[in-house]
Amino acid sequence: MRDQADRLREIISRLKTQKEESSPLMESTPNQKKCRVLTITSGKGGVGKTTISVNLALSLGKMGYRVVILDADLGLANIDVLFGISPSYTLLDVIKNEKTIFDTLTEGPMNVKFISGGCGMQEMANLEKEQLESIIEKISFLENVADIILIDTGAGISESVIRFVLAADEVILITTPEPTSIMDAYALVKTVSYNDKNKIIQLVVNRARSEKEALHVTRKLSNAVETFLNIKPYSLGYIMYDSNIEKAIKSQEPFIISHPRTLVSRQFSEIAHKLMRVNQDRSKNTYGLRGFLHKFINVNNASWYR
Template identity: 35%
Template sequence: MTNNTIRDQASGLRHLARPLSTKVIAVTGGKGGVGKSNITLGLAICMARQGKKVMVFDADLGLANIDVMLGIRPKLNLGHVLIGKCTLKDAVIEGPYGIKIIPATSGTRSMTELSHTQHVGLIRAFSTLEEEIEILLIDTAAGISDMVISFSRAAQNVLVVVCDEPTSITDAYALIKLLSREHQVQRFKVVANMLRSYREGRELFSKLTLVTQRFLNVSLDFVACIPLDDKVRQSVKKQKIVVDAFPRSPAALAITALANKILSWPTPDVPNGHLEFFIERLLNKSGFFRRIIR
């Protein structure tokens, strides 16, 4: 084998081993009804419009609603993947503007109580994806279940969505407390949703900051205030997302600004989070090739 051939092969292996520039963002909040899914899909559409390759993972495994919100009826979902009926690639569907969607199941209690073997199966399923994704948005379930914690730990950025209700603030604090004290997640991006003014959004953020600074060693960053907007409700009835149905509405403009802000965030050079290997194929095509070319 000639030196030129060896160099060509090494160059090819380095290309395969090159990490993909994938931002992994978990959109969570602790409480249901705070608008996580609307924000997730709005961000996805805004980014896809800019030519980004975006995937949305519906991680509310027992009460899926991403597909419902878009008026899509997938033939296959994660439930079929876990029972071996199809691969994860088979379950991926396409949404508006070319966004890729991994749909979950709805009304299936067993999906919220996965065994260790099923967790491993789900993790392995992600390793089979060959999509080159620039943004992976994880729409988590409500609450602080093991799955919510796992996906939040796996993300490079955690967006915590809160609204101006005592239960929303309390549940957001509980989620931040659990992730910081037991899983060493220290940085959180806060989105105030359904507020009447930016000033109210800042006040809400101050309430959350006051309690976290007193009891936790975490960093909170106020990244967006999305106004209360009747166009959001109208969009839901049409099974469309407000950034698509009413792009000039106040809520749509705020979500668009947040999407632009997220795109400006740097992508970490190395995976972050204890369980981020579950999207290993998205972040790093093959550690094996990296080892053999060192």
């Protein structure tokens, strides 16, 4: 716990040295279509976050939504590995003004495309304001080809992860029944709560051995977050443990494609439907991708630890 607190203080100290820039581009434009931006994250690594990102995206694609996944795991980006497709370009090529944002889109199955972030998002934080405005304008064109953008972050409490969480309209938090996973998920929400008590947190329990276990984990984490952090998280559902998921990863084929008629594939579909059903009103208030990008850059005055 001591190491975790020290880590949080170090992150805050770095961010407080940055200067906040306000921008008119974040203001909504009447009748302008905006896509929804959701960050998928976890308190620790190894909980199946990226697997869920890919299969949730495909489930949404099957429903007819145009989905773009931004692989924002700055250390271990591997969306392309799970799809079995190698991208030609990354977001960094756009920032270097060598390619357009559409050049970085890699076509996947079922209405899903993905972008490898490389170190592009991290690089954005170091640009001058005029350069930033230009890059944001370029990336914002994705709203023409996407209804939903899923941001697959790295795991744990780091500066980049918290930026993505605070900037997104909504957050999908992945945990497993392991006590360390639950504790780290709580720690991540605690960090976010210091800056945004109204952040929409949605829970998914992965690798549950039974419905009873999944519901127990959901209640345990939800009660702790609501009691001590005054945030009410929402449950999107759970994914049962299935050894075939590991086989699908090794074969580089998304699970719901290789095993479409399994219980787990149905659970991915149920989570996708619930995500869209309960969030219809929320989508009207989204800042869209442009707003997300500005918030991502300006998340520098966050008071993350008290």
